[in-house]
Amino acid sequence: MPDPLWALAIGAGLALLLAGLFWPERGLWPRWRRTRELTERVLTEDALKHIHKWEMKGRRPTVESLAGALQVPRDRVAQLLANMEQLGLLTSQGGDLHLTAAGRDAALHIIRAHRLWERYLADQTGYDEADWHGQAERLEHTLPPAEVDALAARLGHPTHDPHGDPIPDSAGRFVAHGGQPLTALPPDTPAQIVHIEDEPEVVYAQLVAEGLYPGMAVRLIELTPQRVRFWANGDEHVLAPLLAANISVVPKPAEAEGKQAVKAAPPAIPLSALRLGEQAEVVGISPRCRGPERRRFMDLGILPGTVVTAELVSPSGDPTAYRIRDALIALRKEQADLIHVAPRPAPAASPNGDRPTVGQEPRPEEAEAPSSP
Amino acid sequence: MSQTAQLTGPLSTGGPAARPSQPAVTPDQILATARSLRWQVGSDYHQALMEAIYTEAARIADRAVTRPGEKPRFDLDRTIDRLVTSRVWGFPLMILLFTLVFWITISGANIPSQLLSNLLIGVVYPWLHRLADLIGLPWWLTGLLIDGVYLSTAWVVSVMLPPMAIFFPLFTLLEDFGYLPRVAFNLDNLFKKAGAHGKQALSLMMGFGCNAAGVVSTRIIDSPRERLIAILTNNFALCNGRWPLQILIATLFLGGLVAAPWAGLIAALSVVGVAVLGVLFSFAASWALSRTVLRGQPSTFSLELPPYRPPRVLQTIYTSLIDRTIIILGRAVMFAVPAGAVIWLTANVHVGGASIAEHLVRLLDPIGLLIGLNSVILVAYIVAIPANEIVIPTILMLTVLVTGMSDVGAGAGVLFELENTEDLMRVFQASGWTLLTAVNLMLFSLLHNPCSTTIYTIYKETGSRKWAAVGALLPLAIGFVVTFLVAQVWRLVAG
C-alpha cells in the first residue's frame, strides 16, 4: 500500500505542475503560444494598422509613435520599416511614412478582420466587452481572407463594429461614420452617438464606465473649456473636453422622426426599478444589449411603446415576471437593467412596498383609465 | 476615423438602384444594391422593422378583440401564481410536491420491479436454458446468449422500467399543468449564481429519474451556454439506476456501524447525503464550467411562465410512456445487449491460464488501491458502462470469480444477486472490503462517467464528440480526485 502522505504529496505536485503548465494566461503553455505569435508578420501588420490609422486621423506616423504602439525598441522599428519598404508596403521620404496601395489594402484587410471579429464576439458569443479587443488583436493576424469573408457572411455582412467603426467590405470600401466630435456640437441640438474611439484604452474605459455607447441619443447642455455637460438617454453626464472629443456624434433631424424626438424626452428608468404592480412604457433597449439577446427581446415584443407591468417576483428575489403583451415573461435583473422604461401614472400606488397582497393587486387592464379617487 | 470615406462604394455613384427599369438584373447587382442600401438604413433597421410589425399586429388585434364588461374578479391563474411563488409558501410547496413524486416513485416501483424480475429472471431465464439444452446449443453459445446477453438485458429492464414508468408520467403531469416553469422561476437566482439557468433545476430533477432523460429535458433551455452546462452536469444527479447500490452499501456498511434501531436511519441519511453532495457538485461544476471552458458561449436568458392548463391525465400517461420511457429504455437495451456479451466473454475467455476479467483485475489493482476501492469494482464499472443497474451483480460475479468462492454465485460471467445480507457480507469481506471501500464506492457511484446511454444522448443532443467526451470524463476525473483524497486522508487519520 502506498504511503498516504507520499501519495498526497505526489498528487498535489501533479496538480501544481498541471496548473503551472496550463493556467489560462499565466501558464507556461499559453505564454509559449503568445511568444510564438509575436512574429515578424504580426509586427508588420500592426505597423500597417498604426500608420493607416494615423494617416486617417491626419497625423504623421513616426518611428517614435510606432515604437510606442508596437512596444518594441526604436532600432527594431527601423529594421521593420526597411523590410516593409522592400516589400513595397510603404514609402519613407525624409522620415515621412506613407502607405502604398498594397500597404493600404493589407491594412484594410487587417482592420476588417479585427472589426469583424469584435462584431462576432459581441453578437454571437458571451465574452465580456473587455475581452473583445484583446482577442481581436490576436485573431486579426491569423484569419486568412477566405475565412474573414465567411465570417462576414455568417454575421450578415455587418456594417459597423460594436464601437461604431465601419467595417471595410472585402474590396476595402467603407463609409465613415461622418460624425463630429461632441465638443463641436452646438448646444441643444439633438444628436446621436455614432462612434466612441477605443484608443487610448484608459479614455475608452472611462467612457464605457460612463455608460456611453454608439446609438445613444445625446443633447449638449453646456460647453466650457473645463467641462462638457450633456444629456445621454435621459441621464446627465459631465466630462472633460479631452474625453468628450473622443465621442463622435451626428445631429439627428428632429422633424422627420418626431416620434423619436419625443421619446428621448421622458425621464427613463431601468425596467428593474419598477415595483410590483407598477406599469411602464418601454422607451428603448440599451445599446449595451446586443446580438441574440437584443433580438430575443424584440421578438418577445419589448419595443418602444410596449406597456409592461411588473407582476411577480421570485421568492429567491431575482427574476421578476413582467406582463408583456399578455404574456408573463421572467427577466433577470441584469436584463431588466438594459430596458429603459418611462413609468406610467400608477393605477394605484403600490401600498406595501415590494410584495403584493394576494388578490388585491390592480389589474393591468383597468390601469388604462387612471381612476384615482 | 476621418470624416470622409476613403474609398467610396456604390453609394456615391447612385448604384444600380437608381435604374429600376433596367431589363435584367443579375443576382450580384441585387446584392450590391442591398449592401449599399444597408449603409443607408443604418443599424437599427431590425428594430424599426419589428416595431412596424408589432404596431400592425396590435392594430389588427385591437380591431378583432373586444372585452365586454369587467374581467372576472377572481383570476385563477394569478391566484395560483401568487401562491406558488410566494415567499412563504413557494419553497415548502415545491419541496412537498417533489417529495411526493419521489415517494410515489420509490414505493410504487418496488412491487412491479419484483414481479418483472421474478418473471424475466426467475421464470423465463431457466426456461431459456432448458430450451437451449433441448435444441443442443453448444455451451459457449448458451453462455453468451442466455447468461450474457439475455440476463443483463432482463436485469436492466426489470430494475429500470418500473420507476421510470411511474416517475416520468408524474413529472409530465406537473409539466403539463404549467407548474414546472414556476419552479425554474423560484430557483433561478440560485442557479444564476452558478452561471446556470433556472430550468436546470428541472433537468436535474429529471436526472434523478434517469440522466439520459435529464439530458434530453435540457432542450427547454434555449440559451446555448446554459444548456451545455445543464447537459454536462446532469450526471451529478444520482439517477434511479444508482440508488439500489447506494442503499445496499449504506445498509450493509454504514447502518452496521450503529445500534440496530438507528441502522435504517443512518443508512437513509447517508444515501440522501450522497444525493445532496451530487447536487452541490452539480452547482460547483456549473460554476467552474461557466467561467472557464464555456465562457465564450452565448447566453440569453428567457423564461416564459405559460398560463395554467388542466392536464389531461390519460393522454399524458400514454404519451410520456411512449415519449420518454420507451425511448430511453430502448436505448438502454441497445447498450445492454453488447454489454451482456462482453461481461460474459471477459469472464469466460481465457488467455494464458486466466480469464480476461482476472487479467484486468490484476492490472488495475494499484489504481484501485490508490483510490480506496479495489480493482474488481473498477473492472465492474468498465464492463457495466451501459447501465448502472448491473454494477452490483457484476461486482458480485467478479468477486466470486476472483476469490474462487464455490458456494455462492451462478458461474463465470453469470450475473446474480444475493437476498441474504450475511452471504453478501461474506462475499465482500472475502475480497477485503473495508468501511473505506464502502464509502468510496458510494462516492464513486455518484462521481463517475455516465452510462453509455447517457453519453450517447449527450452526443445526440450536442451533436459534438467533444462535448460528449467532456460530459463523460469530467465526472470521472472528479471521481478519481475525490476518492483519492478521501482514501489518503482516511488512511492518515485511521493510521
Added chain:
Amino acid sequence: MSSQTDGPTVTALDQLTTADDGFTVTVEPLPAAAAGCAACPVHSVHNAANLRKLGIDMTDWDFVVALAGNPNVGKSTVFNALTGLRQHTGNWPGKTVTRAEGGFEYGGHRYKLVDLPGTYSLLATSLDEEVARDFILFGQPDVTVVVVDATRLERNLNLVLQVLEITDRVVVALNLMDEARRHRLQIDHRRLARDLGVPVVPTEARRGKGLPELLQAISDVATGRIVTRPHRIKNEPPALKQAIATLTRQIEAAFPGLPNARWVALRLLDGDERIAEAVRLGELGDLSRGSAEERSQSVQSLSAKPEPVP
C-alpha cells in the same frame, strides 16, 4: 400577389384595410360531396425537390401542410388532433425541437402535415426560427397553418404577419377559444379574416372543436378553391420604405413571379446570409418558376370552381 407589393404606397392605414383589403374570403364549407373530388387534378404548389432536400418525401402525398405557431399555443395538440398521432405536448414554450411529421386524408386528397418548431418570429435569430423559416420559404408548402393563441392575439399576430410576408397560402387556426372565453374575451374572427386576408378558423383543439372547419379551410386553400389576399406590412418608417421599394423592384426584375420579393428585400437589408445565398445561387429562381406554374394552374382550375368575390 405581386400587385400587392408594388401597388401605390398608401400611407393612411384606415384606407388600407377598408379599400385595399376589401376582400371577402370567409370560410364557407362546401358540401361534402364537392370536397371529395378525387378526380380533380391535383395542382399542388409545394416544391418537391426542395422538400426532399429538407427531408420530406412527397411520394404518395398530394399536399404538404406546414404547422407554425408561437411556443405554447397548443400547436402540437392541433397536430395530434389532425393526424391522430400522439406526439408529446408539454406546457412549455418551445417544445417541438425536432420536426414532427404526420398525415391525414381529406376530401380524397392525402395531406402531409409537418409540425415546425414553435417560434416567436421568423427573422432567424435562432436555429428553431431558421428551420421554420427555411421550410416555409424553400419548401413552399401548399398551406401553412399558423396556430394562434386567442388570448394573446397581438403577440401571435406578429408571427402571422411575418408568415404572410413569405407565403400567401395561409390558414390561421384561432386556438384556445375556450381560454379566451374564460378570460371574457370576444374575438371577431370574421373581422380578423378580413384584416389578414386569409381564412381564420376558431378552434379548441383539446376538445376537437373547430377541427372539421379547419380541415375544410386547409383543403380550400390547398386546392385553390379559396384564393387569399394576404395582408402585407406597410407602416415602416419612410426611410426604410424607400430602401425596401428600391430593392424589391430589382428582385422582381430578376425573378419575375417570385411571390415574396418584398420579404426577400426585407431580409437582404437585414444582412441575412441564407437569403443572400439563395439569391446568388438562383435558388430563388426555382421558387419563382414554381409559383408561375402555380398561378397559371390555379387560374385554370378556378374558372371551373366557385370563385371568391374579389
